Amino acid sequence: MTDQTTLELEAAAFRRLRKHLQEREDVQNIDMMNLAGFCRNCLSRWYQEAAAEKGIELDKDAAREIVYGMPYDEWKTKHQTAATDEQKAKFEKSHSGH
Numbered sequence: 001m002t003d004q005t006t007l008e009l010e011a012a013a014f015r016r017l018r019k020h021l022q023e024r025e026d027v028q029n030i031d032m033m034n035l036a037g038f039c040r041n042c043l044s045r046w047y048q049e050a051a052a053e054k055g056i057e058l059d060k061d062a063a064r065e066i067v068y069g070m071p072y073d074e075w076k077t078k079h080q081t082a083a084t085d086e087q088k089a090k091f092e093k094s095h096s097g098h
Contacts, residue, residue, distance in 0.1 A: 018043070022069040025079040034090045043067050 021027070021040055029039035041064065048063035064072040083091075 018067055018069075021067070028081060028083070028087075030083045030087045030091055034087065034094055037094075040064075040067050 021043070029041060032039040033042075044060070044063040044067040047066060048058050048060060051058040051063070061072065068075045070078075
C-alpha cells in the first residue's frame with residue numbers, strides 16, 4: 001500500500017468517526033471519556049494540533065465546529081445533559097493521575 005493510499009484510508013476513517021459521533025447525539029462526552037479516555041473535545045484538540053503542525057492557524061471553536069458539525073455552544077444546548085454524580089466520580093477516578 002502506498003503512503004498516499006494509507007493517508008486516504010486514514011482520512012476516510014476519520015470522516016466516518018466524525019460523522020458517527022455527530023449522529024450519536026445521545027452519547028455524552030463524559031461517558032466517552034470514562035469508557036475510552038477521549039471525547040469529541042479531545043478529537044477537536046487533536047485536529048487543531050495537527051493543523052498547527054502544518055502551520056495552519058485554527059482556533060478551538062473552529063476545530064470544535066469541524067468535529068461537532070455545528071458550533072459547540074449549539075451542541076451543548078441541544079444535546080449535552082448535566083453529568084450525574086456517578087459520571088463525575090467515575091471521571092475523577094479514571095483521570096486522577098492525569
